[in-house]
Structures are given as structure tokens and as C-alpha cells.
Amino acid sequence: MSKDIRIKKGLDVKLIGSAEHETTHLPLGSLYAIRPDDFHGVIPKILAKEGTEVKAGQALFYNKSDERILFPSPVSGKVTEIVRGARRKVLEIKITANSTQAFEDFGTKDVSVMSGEEVKNHLFTSGCWPFIKQRPYDVVANPNQAPKAIFVSGHASAPLAADLDYTLKGKEAELQTALTALTKLTEGKVHVSVASSKSPLAGLNGVELHNVSGPHPVGNVSTQIAQVNPINKGEVVWVVTPQDLVVIGELFLTGKFNATRTIALTGSKFKTPKYVTALAGANISDLVKGNLEEANARVISGNVLSGLQVGENGFLGYYENQVTAIPEGDDYELFGWNKPVFNKISTTRALTFSWLNPKKKYDLNTNTNGEHRAFVVTGAYEEVFPLDIFPMQLLKACMYKDIDEMEGLGAYEIAPEDFALTEFICVSKQPHQKIIREGLDMMREELG
Amino acid sequence: MGLKQNLHNLKEKYKGTKMAPLFNGFHTFLYLPNETTHGGTHIKAADDLKRTMNTVIMALIPCLIFGMFNAGYQHHVVTGEVERVTGFFSGNFWNLSNLWIGAIKVLPLVIVSYVVGLAIEFVFCIIKGHEIEEGYLVTGMLVPLIVPVDLPLWMLAVAVAFGVVIGKEVFGGTGMNILNPALTIRAFLFFAYPTWMSGDKVWVHDAVAKSGGADAISGETVLGSLAQSQPLDYSVADMFFGFIPGSVGETSTFLILLGALFLIFTKIGSWRIMLSSVIGALVMGFIFNFVVSSGIIGETSKFYGLMNLDFWKHLLIGGFAFGVVYMATDPVTASQTNKGKWIYGFLIGFISIMIRVFNPAYPEGVMLAILLMNVFAPTIDHYVVQGNVKRRLKRTKVKTA
Numbered sequence: 001m002s003k004d005i006r007i008k009k010g011l012d013v014k015l016i017g018s019a020e021h022e023t024t025h026l027p028l029g030s031l032y033a034i035r036p037d038d039f040h041g042v043i044p045k046i047l048a049k050e051g052t053e054v055k056a057g058q059a060l061f062y063n064k065s066d067e068r069i070l071f072p073s074p075v076s077g078k079v080t081e082i083v084r085g086a087r088r089k090v091l092e093i094k095i096t097a098n099s100t101q102a103f104e105d106f107g108t109k110d111v112s113v114m115s116g117e118e119v120k121n122h123l124f125t126s127g128c129w130p131f132i133k134q135r136p137y138d139v140v141a142n143p144n145q146a147p148k149a150i151f152v153s154g155h156a157s158a159p160l161a162a163d164l165d166y167t168l169k170g171k172e173a174e175l176q177t178a179l180t181a182l183t184k185l186t187e188g189k190v191h192v193s194v195a196s197s198k199s200p201l202a203g204l205n206g207v208e209l210h211n212v213s214g215p216h217p218v219g220n221v222s223t224q225i226a227q228v229n230p231i232n233k234g235e236v237v238w239v240v241t242p243q244d245l246v247v248i249g250e251l252f253l254t255g256k257f258n259a260t261r262t263i264a265l266t267g268s269k270f271k272t273p274k275y276v277t278a279l280a281g282a283n284i285s286d287l288v289k290g291n292l293e294e295a296n297a298r299v300i301s302g303n304v305l306s307g308l309q310v311g312e313n314g315f316l317g318y319y320e321n322q323v324t325a326i327p328e329g330d331d332y333e334l335f336g337w338n339k340p341v342f343n344k345i346s347t348t349r350a351l352t353f354s355w356l357n358p359k360k361k362y363d364l365n366t367n368t369n370g371e372h373r374a375f376v377v378t379g380a381y382e383e384v385f386p387l388d389i390f391p392m393q394l395l396k397a398c399m400y401k402d403i404d405e406m407e408g409l410g411a412y413e414i415a416p417e418d419f420a421l422t423e424f425i426c427v428s429k430q431p432h433q434k435i436i437r438e439g440l441d442m443m444r445e446e447l448g
Numbered sequence: 449m450g451l452k453q454n455l456h457n458l459k460e461k462y463k464g465t466k467m468a469p470l471f472n473g474f475h476t477f478l479y480l481p482n483e484t485t486h487g488g489t490h491i492k493a494a495d496d497l498k499r500t501m502n503t504v505i506m507a508l509i510p511c512l513i514f515g516m517f518n519a520g521y522q523h524h525v526v527t528g529e530v531e532r533v534t535g536f537f538s539g540n541f542w543n544l545s546n547l548w549i550g551a552i553k554v555l556p557l558v559i560v561s562y563v564v565g566l567a568i569e570f571v572f573c574i575i576k577g578h579e580i581e582e583g584y585l586v587t588g589m590l591v592p593l594i595v596p597v598d599l600p601l602w603m604l605a606v607a608v609a610f611g612v613v614i615g616k617e618v619f620g621g622t623g624m625n626i627l628n629p630a631l632t633i634r635a636f637l638f639f640a641y642p643t644w645m646s647g648d649k650v651w652v653h654d655a656v657a658k659s660g661g662a663d664a665i666s667g668e669t670v671l672g673s674l675a676q677s678q679p680l681d682y683s684v685a686d687m688f689f690g691f692i693p694g695s696v697g698e699t700s701t702f703l704i705l706l707g708a709l710f711l712i713f714t715k716i717g718s719w720r721i722m723l724s725s726v727i728g729a730l731v732m733g734f735i736f737n738f739v740v741s742s743g744i745i746g747e748t749s750k751f752y753g754l755m756n757l758d759f760w761k762h763l764l765i766g767g768f769a770f771g772v773v774y775m776a777t778d779p780v781t782a783s784q785t786n787k788g789k790w791i792y793g794f795l796i797g798f799i800s801i802m803i804r805v806f807n808p809a810y811p812e813g814v815m816l817a818i819l820l821m822n823v824f825a826p827t828i829d830h831y832v833v834q835g836n837v838k839r840r841l842k843r844t845k846v847k848t849a
Contacts, residue, residue: 305489309486328484329484332456332482337498350502373581390785393785393829408837424489429496
């Protein structure tokens, strides 16, 4: 069987504002924040109360359901505020950084001689465990289950996504170390996918390499899992992003937890879209200072399809390596529903003309281009959905909460981000990712 | 700025009130709303349901215009005022006196259909407090095109009210209905007023009023005369271009074909359903031809006329083309899976011709065939989806075995 992953169904959403290959090294910012909500399904138990001095790598809180899973501070400083919401839910843990960084020392390790259990424990104590996520349910991995395989997608196909070949350049040693560590955690294989042979991930040992080609969502891990080794009921697959592999690798090599990564600033609202270096949880305003056209901009931590709206004063998500800024679309458009459209993307040709020029880049805004409706149109989602799953039937099963049907239709194989494209093209403007997220949460609650 | 700002202020003022959906319904026809995305994707594709529905209506407009000319033309032909046309651009067809008859007969049908139907939609939306959905825009245009030209307006109004309430709203409105609302309306007319709807008089304007008198005119449709085993007195070109009596908008196979190509090109209509329906109809027609040619059915049989019709001519007569292109493809009531669409379409074509041949009292089978398949579409989908589920289960079993 060929190890290449090639898909035809999908859609590349081409937007203005892809980042130029130029990296600015930013000085350390003053304020950082960790959002427990970034770790979906985790109920935080606070370890570092307000006023505590923490080092980079020191745990801020742990997972209520498994106290071994620690969540570290990306920066050394003082916990200045724990923002709570309704029912005292922890929304943000704010840390004011010290001018000099002190790192918690976890000691250098030689991965090649470590056992799986040792690797696991090292990841627990150093707070690197949350980087490992799992399918099903798309949550932080449950360490008590054995994964049948581990997947790393070295190709980001989402709109304007950071060019991983560029951001990971020179990190081969860290990547190799981290992947070697991962191979100890599974009986199965570690699958790594790359889009080109130039990728820093292309020449690594001990992993199964796949070449991917095709439109978005070929870079989504679910797409790759489905092509290589689809998840069946009762099976678990772990997933790590390449930028997090670098952090894990550096931990083993230097003993330090260094959450620095290269962030792509993308979107039409940036004066010069480019790359910057920053820590996870960094304040967005530090990253975008002087580069953002502030008026009427929506600032998103992540990509335009599944990122989170954070605003200019928000914080970079824990897993994100991209900040996107696009214009808000809160304006009326005269006869916008029936006039010919040249400046927006569409998969139909109903007086929409994006099919004329498939290479054109668009400056899309956040307007919904229509109101929320019941599901009417059929057959459109399948065109952009590469998995062997009936997307609309699965969405409806989530909406009427039929767990048996969700299971049968393949809910174990998907993450909300897989429904980003169907949500994008949805004529009825239904919130697909939210429906899927709620469906998966319900399944997880009922089935554990 | 003025109008936009004023309307925006009004919208804010009525927000949350009972009348808000009504106001928004009209407002959104003028302006694309200012809604932005929350959570989920931050950008959305250009299409909304209004655009989708509008595309279907655009594909129907040529049929409507042709139907108006044809209404007058058929009237004038049977009264002897004009000669039969010789070509598509004949002045005997495209003239103002034809259009005038069409306008006074067809436009009221359009207006009644929209006014009654939309009024009911509005009432339900206000009661339920949800936005007005666009489903009726297409239904309201389909209905006048699939009824006979001389249909009394009150009958149409009653039928529309029935169709919208029973066919759609009781199921929860647009997107939830099982039966195609336009066909529910048509079926209601057929079963509630059978003597009116199935006679040979209603298809041409004035034929009913003049029947029995000295200047009585005939309004027989092609199907009607075939069902009585009378010879076909229209040429293939007449049937293809639509210069024949019939329901308002469904006579011109040529324009329907153009509409079909437009719908397929815009990706709004399902080519799978259209193609498989045509295949189904041809297969059934071919079987009947075979039955006749092998002598199983003789000339004395009452089915002979329609059975003996060359199989491909079935596509040109009656409402078959119109039904397949505009009504079988309704995404809500059709099969929703791609494989299901092939099965669904094929059976529509197959059953249409079967009903057409075996039911001489009402030789138009496509309406009943589509309604029947509407009912079976969820079943077809169920088996297609179960196929996917079983494949997944099998994968697990192979693994564990």
C-alpha cells in the first residue's frame, strides 16, 4: 500500500495576507495568560494561587480527573490574577513576567535509553503531557489508554497557516528527540506527514513518513488518520503538533520547558504579515504592536476557520502558532443576496464567480452572508469533506443526541476542526463545529 | 446611507418583538444583513439560502414567460384566430395578443400563489418566532406553472393554504417537510376537484366556459389524446419547443432543458437526480415499446396508445421534464445522499412512465411518482447510510478477529 496521502475533496480557502518568510524576535512581554478552556474537557485544580512566584515550567494547575497531568507556566513571573466566570469557573490565569527568566530544571535525559513509562513520567512532571491530544473526542490524551498509533501532521493546510517548513527550520534535533520519545509511548507506529521533501520532518528516523497532497483539509490529522489507519470503536490515536514537538524535544535535550515558538501574523488587517517569536499565552497586543490596522479588525488566535476570537488585548492560545486579523463585516450590503458576487469565495456558481479564477486571493470579512436557516441544501458538504463519513447525517445525529447513531456514523474519527470547511460553505449558516463539539462532549460524558 | 441607517434603526427598535421576523423578512430582501460570525468559522462562503432559491427562480422565469405566450397561443389556435407555428420564432406565437391573454390568466395565478402562501408562512413565523425561511419563494413560483391555465383562483388559494399548512408547516417549516409542497398543492387540486382537473377542457383558456355551446373548443393535451389511443397530431419540434396545450409552464421541454443546464452549472440542482430520472423513464418506455412490438399488447388495448409511443418521446410530453428538473431535485424532499439520489431519480423516471401508461384517467404520472418517492427517500437514505455504518463495523471486526 502506498504511504502517500492524496485527497481530491476539499477546498483551499485562499486569502490575502499570508506571512512573509521573515521573523522578528520580540522581547519578552510583560503579561501572559493561560486559558484552561484551551485544554478542552479539563477541569483545572489550581496549584499556584494568586501572588505565587512561578518559574517557567512550574505547574499552575492540574487536571481534576488525573492529578499527574500538570499544566505549566510558559514564563517565569508572578501569578497576578485568576479570572473567574460564572460558578467560579477559571477563565484565565494571568502571569506578570519577570525581566529575567528562571527555568525549572527537569534535567537532561537521553531518550534512547528511556522506557515508555519513564518518558511518560517525565512528560507528566515537566508539564508537557497536555501537548499530546487524542482522538476520539479531540481532548488532552488520557494516559491510561494505550494509543494504537501517534500522528504528527507536518503540513498545515488551513487558510494562511504558518509554513511549518519555515518555522521548524533548524529544529531537526529537537524534533528527532521528541519523536523518539513518542515511539516509546505506543505499540504502533508514529506517523509523520509532510508536504515536501524540504520539511525538517522529512529526514527523521524511527517514524513512518507520508507525503501528503491535495486541498485543505489534507493537513488535518483526522484526514490523515482516516487514510492511513482509521480509528475504530474502542481505539485511541494520539496527536501532537510539530511546534509542540520542538518544546518536548528541547525539554529532553536541555531540561528546560521553553514554550517559545514562531508565530505567523496573517490576514489582510496586518500591514506586513510576517513571523514573530513568542511564548504560548503571550499577550496579542505585544505581538501585533505597530503592525495591525486596528479599526474594525477581528483578531483571531489561530486560523480563520477554527481559531478563537480574542481581540487585541487577548492572549495567544496554548496550542496556536498563528494570529489572524481580518476585517469585521458588520455592515449591510444592498441586494447582497441576489447580485453577482466577485469578491467572495463560493463553491457554487449561483452568480458567484470565484470559480472563474481559482488562484485569486480574497479579502473576506466576518459577515455571515446570510441568516441562519434549517438544513436545506444537500450534496454540497460532501464536496469538501474527504472522510468516508456522511457529514450532514452526523451533524443531525449530534443535534438530536443519538449516541448510537453518532457512533455508527463515525464520530470517533473526527474533531470539530474537520467540520470547519462544511461550516464555511454552509448555505444555511449552521454552526457545524459547535454542533460537533457538543456532540463529542456528550459522548465523552456518557461513554467515558 | 439614509435608507440603510433608517432601516437599521427600525430593526433595532423592533428587535425581540413578535413582528421582528416579518420586518427582517422584508429588510433582508433589500440588504444582506449585518450579522457577523460568532465562534466557529470567522468567514463564510458567499451563498445563502436566498441566493440558492433565487437561482432556481431564475431558471423558472423563461418557463413562466413562455407559458404566458403559450396560454394565449393555445387559445387563439383553437378559436382559429392564428395558424399553428412553423418555427420557434414564429410571429404567430410571440405576439402581444397572446401575451395579453397569458398576462391576465397567468399573472393572477402567480400573485394568488405568492400572497396566500407567504401570508401563511409569515403567520407561522410570527407564532413560532423564527426568521422567515425562503422555501416558499420557489414553491410559490412552481405552483402557477404546474396548474392548468383556467384554474379558478379560489381553488388555487384553497389548495395553496392546504399545501403550505399540511405539506410543510405541520412538519416544522422549510427543511423539515417530507412531501414537496408544490406537488402537495397540485395533488390536493387533483384529488379535491377531480372533475375539474382531469377533464380535457381546463388546459386551454376559455375551453370550459364555451363547452357545450356552438363555439365549443377542445383543449385536449397530448397525453390525454394518447391515452385514448388517438394519433399524435403534434410534430416532435412542437412538443420539444412546447407549442402544445398543458399546464402553464411545463410544455416547453427546450426551455426546461436550458433551465436544467443552468441549475446543473450553478451546482444548485442535482444532476444525479435529473440524469437518473431520464434513464429511468427511458428504460420504462423501452420496456413498454418492447411489450408492444412483441405483440403482448394489441391495438385494441386501452394502454396501446401510450405504450406504443416511442420511448424517448415520453421525455417531451406532459409534465415529465418539468417535474424531474424542478421538483424531483428539491433537496429537502429528495434523497440526501449521492448514491441515494441515483436510486431515487431512477425510480421517479421509471414509475412516472408506468403510472402515465396504466392510469388513463389521469395520464400524468410524474406528480404521483415524485410524491411517492418523496415518501421513500428517507428509506433509501437510511439504507445508503447503513451501508456506511456497516462498513465501519466490519472494519472493527476484521481488526478484532
